[in-house]
Amino acid sequence: MRPDARPNVLLIMADQWRGDCLSVAGHPTVSTPFLDRLAGQGTRYTKAYSATPTCTPARASLMTGLRPITHGRVGYEDHVPWDYPTTLAGEFTRNGYQTQAVGKMHVFPERAQLGFQNVILHSPLGILRSARRRGLDPDLVDDYLPWLRLRLGRDATFFDHGIDSNSWVARPWDKPEHLHPTNFVASESADFLRRRDSTKPFFLFASFNAPHPPYDPPAWAFEQYIDAEMPDPPVGDWTAGLAEWAKPWDPTAFVGEVSDKTLRRARAGYYGHMSHVDSQINFLLEELAHRGLRENTVICFLSDHGEMLGDHHLFRKGFPYEGSARIPLILHGPGVPAGEVRDDVVELGDVMPTLLEAAGLGVPETVEGRSFLPSTLDAADPRPWLHGEHTLLGQSFQWLTDGHEKYVWWSGTGHEQFFDLDADPTESHDLVSSPGTEARVGRWRDVLVGVLRGREEGFVSEGHLVAGRPVRPTLRRRTVPRRGDEDPLPA
Structure with a gap:
């Protein structure tokens, strides 16, 4: 043979x-x-x-x-x-x-x-x-x-x-x-x-x-x-x-x-x-x-x-x-x-x-x-962003990145973070409250709302992120995967 x-x-x-x-x-x-x-x-x-x-x-x-x-x-x-x-x-x-x-x-x-x-x-x-x-x-x-x-x-x-x-x-x-x-x-x-x-x-x-x-x-x-x-x-x-x-x-x-x-x-x-x-x-x-x-x-x-x-x-x-x-x-x-x-x-x-x-x-x-x-x-068109998450310290850390910026939401308290990875690859400076970043943070927040809408934890209600929801490390598996590429970051 x-x-x-x-x-x-x-x-x-x-x-x-x-x-x-x-x-x-x-x-x-x-x-x-x-x-x-x-x-x-x-x-x-x-x-x-x-x-x-x-x-x-x-x-x-x-x-x-x-x-x-x-x-x-x-x-x-x-x-x-x-x-x-x-x-x-x-x-x-x-x-x-x-x-x-x-x-x-x-x-x-x-x-x-x-x-x-x-x-x-x-x-x-x-x-x-x-x-x-x-x-x-x-x-x-x-x-x-x-x-x-x-x-x-x-x-x-x-x-x-x-x-x-x-x-x-x-x-x-x-x-x-x-x-x-x-x-x-x-x-x-x-x-x-x-x-x-x-x-x-x-x-x-x-x-x-x-x-x-x-x-x-x-x-x-x-x-x-x-x-x-x-x-x-x-x-x-x-x-x-x-x-x-x-x-x-x-x-x-x-x-x-x-x-x-x-x-x-x-x-x-x-x-x-x-x-x-x-x-x-x-x-x-x-x-x-x-x-x-x-x-x-x-x-x-x-x-x-x-x-x-x-x-x-x-x-x-x-x-x-x-x-x-x-x-x-x-x-x-x-x-x-x-x-x-x-x-x-x-x-x-x-x-x-x-x-x-x-x-x-x-x-x-x-x-x-x-x-x-x-x-x-x-x-192919580049991936516009990646969504990541993990339950830890009694909450879920939710994050999004396009490789240049990163947005983080702490589900327990609703705390947000925003990092410029190009200028600050070690994430030493949280820019979420810095002048000039409000609109950018808002666009990332809107993306996360779309990602989390319908989740069993109840992270989203009436179009807004909801903090303090109970979390667990294993959820019900989706029987039909959500197909298709990620939506672009809102303009």
Whole structure:
């Protein structure tokens, strides 16, 4: 049987990787030489976003091509079944691709395959704890832990160093580097390349948990940053409004001003993870080349969301601000221009139609995302704006951006924010009450009213935004997606 000549697809996902954390993007501290090279050989997108920036809702958008209001996940909530009939992997499987996932899935039930023919699972600490609370053996929801025990003994764990999975506490990895979860994902992905069916094209999803906490990269990666020069994180003129949620004594808090020493260690752990992932991605790409597969493989690198990392005294994710919502995105492969940098506004829901189109496959009618293949973007009208949201701190953060400006509405209090991203990319200056911005803010507000009209929370009444409505992270899924492009920003 002759091999199928259709392109292979390798989707590489990191978890919690900020959009500005690539040295090719000008980051002053982090070093990512191999991703920089991939970007130089392909196309990098500077305005890529996670519309619901935490793990589960972001991955739902990635795997379904649906907007958050359609797939129903508008915040973070565990134990909600993933019962979507049409998925990214399912379409590749249906069209004769061999499909494999390795690493973090963060779905429920934990062994749900989402259309993949096979999954080698690494479940992070929070999922393993949840399994124990539900009376499940953690080995049933994770493949990395039994793999580790085969090498270190039956009592081995990857969290006995005590670092929490949502903490700013950091320390170097306490075991041999080849046993790190990052290496596990890369090596198991490389092994798939060895034992795959060579007569079929493949879709491989290599999903790293890093740089998500625990901040425990190998010592070499941690140590190269602990004494590195790091600019102070931005602190906006609006941060006083977050004081009621501050918990500086809680290392898992969303809000808190921490010491310079603590923040330096957290950043060293975070950036160290990135350098480690960067090197392991290079290992995987070299394996791809070694097996003669590189030239006919579409490669996409991205993250599910970012990390505030002390910006504006905020940590973790779920926020509408750039550190949380903007993600790295690189596309490489047949037909993708080399060395191109684009500022089109794209999002995770666009990945499914992009990769299907790159493989020459049809895009299901249910998909709401838009392909970001450069040739497709050049032939289409630009997206006028992107709507994002997330429930957090007892309310819903609703936001809109066209890549140049951003409007934010806090549903709990009705507080509004307006940022000029071109002049102020760190969102340090809230212009909502500044002279000359009233009309612009009003136009963005009108767009949000249109987006939220008819929502079950009751965010809109008689054409106006209504604050103080109860919110929840999972809503009723729309049975029929709202099709069509976003309306232009009112003149």
